[in-house]
Amino acid sequence: MYMDVSERKRGEDELRRFRTAMDCTDDAIFLVNCTSMRFVELNAAASRMLGYSREELLGMGPCDITAESTWPEMALLYERLMANSGSSLSDEMALIRKDGSQVQVEFHRQALASGPDWIIVAVVRDISERKEAALRLQYQAHHDGLTGLPNRTLFYDTLTRTLHQATQHDWTVAVLFLDLDNFKTVNDTLGHGVGDDLLVQFANRLLGCVRARDTVGRLGGDEFGVILVMQDELNDAAGVAGKIREVLRVPFVLGQHELNVTASIGITMHPLDASQPDELIKYADTAMYRAKQAGRDTFRFFTAQMNVEVLARLDLEKALRRAFENGEFVLHYQPKVALDSGCVAGLEALLRWERPGYGLIGPDMFIASLEETGLILKVGSWVIDEACRQIGQWLRSPVGPMQVSVNVAGRQLAEGDVDGDVIAALERHGVPPELLELELTESSLMVNTERTIKTLKDLKWHGVQISIDDFGTGYSSLAYLRRFPIDKLKIDIAFIREVTSNPDDAAIVQAILGMAHSLKLHVIAEGVETAAQLAFLKRNRCDQVQGYFFSRPLALPELEALLLNARQMQLPAPAILPYRKTLLLVDDDAHVLSSLRRLLRDDGYHILCAGSAAEGFDLLAQHCVQVIICDQRMPDMSGTEFFDRVKEMYQDSFRIVLSGYTDLDSIMKAVNKGAIYRFYTKPWDNAVLRADLREAFRHYGLLHNIDLGDNHCACPAGDRLPETAAQLPETQSRPA
Numbered sequence: 001m002y003m004d005v006s007e008r009k010r011g012e013d014e015l016r017r018f019r020t021a022m023d024c025t026d027d028a029i030f031l032v033n034c035t036s037m038r039f040v041e042l043n044a045a046a047s048r049m050l051g052y053s054r055e056e057l058l059g060m061g062p063c064d065i066t067a068e069s070t071w072p073e074m075a076l077l078y079e080r081l082m083a084n085s086g087s088s089l090s091d092e093m094a095l096i097r098k099d100g101s102q103v104q105v106e107f108h109r110q111a112l113a114s115g116p117d118w119i120i121v122a123v124v125r126d127i128s129e130r131k132e133a134a135l136r137l138q139y140q141a142h143h144d145g146l147t148g149l150p151n152r153t154l155f156y157d158t159l160t161r162t163l164h165q166a167t168q169h170d171w172t173v174a175v176l177f178l179d180l181d182n183f184k185t186v187n188d189t190l191g192h193g194v195g196d197d198l199l200v201q202f203a204n205r206l207l208g209c210v211r212a213r214d215t216v217g218r219l220g221g222d223e224f225g226v227i228l229v230m231q232d233e234l235n236d237a238a239g240v241a242g243k244i245r246e247v248l249r250v251p252f253v254l255g256q257h258e259l260n261v262t263a264s265i266g267i268t269m270h271p272l273d274a275s276q277p278d279e280l281i282k283y284a285d286t287a288m289y290r291a292k293q294a295g296r297d298t299f300r301f302f303t304a305q306m307n308v309e310v311l312a313r314l315d316l317e318k319a320l321r322r323a324f325e326n327g328e329f330v331l332h333y334q335p336k337v338a339l340d341s342g343c344v345a346g347l348e349a350l351l352r353w354e355r356p357g358y359g360l361i362g363p364d365m366f367i368a369s370l371e372e373t374g375l376i377l378k379v380g381s382w383v384i385d386e387a388c389r390q391i392g393q394w395l396r397s398p399v400g401p402m403q404v405s406v407n408v409a410g411r412q413l414a415e416g417d418v419d420g421d422v423i424a425a426l427e428r429h430g431v432p433p434e435l436l437e438l439e440l441t442e443s444s445l446m447v448n449t450e451r452t453i454k455t456l457k458d459l460k461w462h463g464v465q466i467s468i469d470d471f472g473t474g475y476s477s478l479a480y481l482r483r484f485p486i487d488k489l490k491i492d493i494a495f496i497r498e499v500t501s502n503p504d505d506a507a508i509v510q511a512i513l514g515m516a517h518s519l520k521l522h523v524i525a526e527g528v529e530t531a532a533q534l535a536f537l538k539r540n541r542c543d544q545v546q547g548y549f550f551s552r553p554l555a556l557p558e559l560e561a562l563l564l565n566a567r568q569m570q571l572p573a574p575a576i577l578p579y580r581k582t583l584l585l586v587d588d589d590a591h592v593l594s595s596l597r598r599l600l601r602d603d604g605y606h607i608l609c610a611g612s613a614a615e616g617f618d619l620l621a622q623h624c625v626q627v628i629i630c631d632q633r634m635p636d637m638s639g640t641e642f643f644d645r646v647k648e649m650y651q652d653s654f655r656i657v658l659s660g661y662t663d664l665d666s667i668m669k670a671v672n673k674g675a676i677y678r679f680y681t682k683p684w685d686n687a688v689l690r691a692d693l694r695e696a697f698r699h700y701g702l703l704h705n706i707d708l709g710d711n712h713c714a715c716p717a718g719d720r721l722p723e724t725a726a727q728l729p730e731t732q733s734r735p736a
């Protein structure tokens with residue numbers, strides 16, 4: 001088909017007129033071909049708005065100038081427009097300019113049929129200014145014009161949102177209400193300009209006291225609010241209040257004036273004090289008034305109990321600072337005893353505070369405070385120096401060389417100069433390094449590992465001994481601890497307390513001993529109070545023990561008397577020598593014990609009697625017992641419960657229960673679990689009991705391939721205490 005010349009000319013004229021019309025408007029106009037999704041026409045305003053030339057844009061499509069719609073989304077939108085063959089409602093969107101910047105636009109689209117094709121006409125208007133103005137208005141409605149902080153409305157909204165999140169995540173939120181002390185006087189005497197300047201500077205200092213996630217707002221006049229989202233409740237809120245008071249210590253420079261300004265602070269806690277935002281703000285305001293009444297320049301919690309706790313803590317911190325300056329700290333020393341010889345192998349230096357008016361205070365009352373305040377750095381250095389001074393003094397006295405261990409806190413390792421302190425103290429007091437041992441807790445090795453390894457390697461290189469304190473409580477594996485140059489492990493007191501009666505603790509202690517020895521580490525157990533614990537540890541080849549059984553921590557005069565008189569501690573005599581058939585009777589009824597004793601006295605057994613399960617465990621730890629008879633009904637623990645534990649710890653023992661018929665159920669369960677070898681209901685048949693006992697001892701002897709004669713020593717040569725089940729030959733399976 002051919003178009004005549006005049007027809008073509010008319011078409012070109014129309015197009016020119018159309019373009020000229022398009023170029024006359026300030027709005028950008030784009031024509032998009034729906035099939036190719038490309039721009040087929042656009043006006044000069046479109047080029048101006050996006051910074052592309054007309055030619056560049058004609059090579060592009062609508063998806064190239066926005067990040068908000070993908071091709072399929074845009075195609076779907078156009079299809080809808082074509083189906084309605086109509087126009088879209090106006091919409092807003094951000095377009096991307098050639099230089100990457102964005103322009104906020106409002107646009108209107110219309111679909112037009114053009115022969116077989118469809119064209120979308122998009123009229124686009126730049127609304128950046130309108131948007132900015134709206135944002136400005138929004139900002140002004142929610143922010144304080146002077147300080148730029150959230151105003152009361154936004155503070156309230158933020159608090160509402162924070163409380164909602166806090167409830168979902170179980171967080172604690174604190175609201176601080178601050179009021180500048182004597183602000184009115186500043187305003188009245190120096191004028192409002194200075195007052196405003198002060199508020200701006202104060203707001204900036206406040207912002208410096210909180211984390212990014214916290215909120216600071218101006219609630220009006222000289223009143224400010226802070227929202228804190230917290231982990232360590234009391235301390236966090238009091239800490240921030242303290243920090244605010246601290247930053248206010250620096251005078252404010254206001255023109256030619258220098259002003260000292262303080263603030264009174266009230267604190268409420270969610271969920272403790274209230275759960276609604278208005279209540280929290282109101283209560284914090286009330287608490288702030290209490291702070292004013294208490295003399296200003298202070299803070300108060302809304303809850304009385306919190307005030308008591310926090311103020312007591314602050315008092316303690318103040319007193320500790322003075323204590324250090326006044327030299328109120330002293331060291332006491334607790335002996336460590338070598339289990340092979342009974343000799344005092346060393347001492348642990350333990351900090352004490354001679355607090356005027358309070359007497360001698362133990363470290364549990366103040367070590368945490370020293371750590372929190374950072375005072376531990378100074379006190380810790382002093383402990384190292386004092387211990388070295390003492391070692392040096394003993395070295396040059398009749399006491400002679402004595403190894404002393406000192407505790408080193410995690411914060412000392414992370415922030416202090418432990419190696420510098422130690423090396424200086426050793427030199428200053430002429431102490432050989434091997435006489436000093438450092439005790440570090442497992443948890444302190446978990447932080448700042450690289451620095452800690454370097455410090456410890458340095459100290460180790462000098463010859464200082466390193467020991468891990470409270471071992472077993474920190475969940476670290478020995479493999480992890482091997483990264484550190486360790487000489488010794490100290491088993492935590494928690495595992496020692498019930499080591500003779502709790503099979504789990506016994507197993508843990510045995511495992512630690514086994515593993516440590518295979519890694520050539522020495523092991524010391526702390527908190528040893530009884531002969532039974534001692535016997536257990538000695539039998540399991542623990543190297544040293546420390547605890548009240550031998551000595552409490554002692555002040556210098558008592559300690560020196562002990563060291564000068566005898567360095568040898570009295571180890572308990574081995575329980576039975578020679579080793580023989582040993583029978584343990586456990587019953588809380590003394591008559592039953594004595595009648596059994598009478599019945600069996602001519603049968604050649606070494607008979608031990610326990611009035612309770614606890615006594616039974618103690619005797620088992622100290623003797624090699626082959627057969628145990630236990631009453632089922634005892635006040636502290638039933639016979640079956642007792643035997644459940646005994647089975648775990650002394651698997652090779654023969655266990656017999658005496659019971660009434662009513663207990664049969666639980667006894668049958670115990671028999672089925674293998675905790676009991678035999679049971680007798682009361683009254684038992686004497687002849688049967690005696691025959692069974694003879695059989696039990698004979699069976700035991702056969703199982704272990706030993707002749708249990710009445711006077712025969714069956715212990716391995718050289719071992720004074722009987723062996724544990726763990727050390728007996730593999731053949732000794734449960735006899736039942």
Ligand SMILES: Nc1nc2c(ncn2[C@@H]2O[C@@H]3COP(=O)(O)O[C@H]4[C@@H](O)[C@H](n5cnc6c(=O)[nH]c(N)nc65)O[C@@H]4COP(=O)(O)O[C@H]3[C@H]2O)c(=O)[nH]1
Pocket residue numbers: 334349350351362363364367380383406407408409439469470493526527528529546547548549553
């Ligand atoms: N129930 C019981 N307790 C026993 C027995 N034998 C010893 N103890 C106590 O157990 C604690 C052993 O010290 P620790 O585990 O290092 O635990 C120490 C240590 O972690 C810390 N500490 C003490 N002095 C210092 C120090 O100079 N610096 C640092 N950072 N911490 C220290 O304070 C903790 C407590 O020290 P103390 O109160 O002196 O308590 C000492 C000691 O008196 C016993 O048979 N039974």
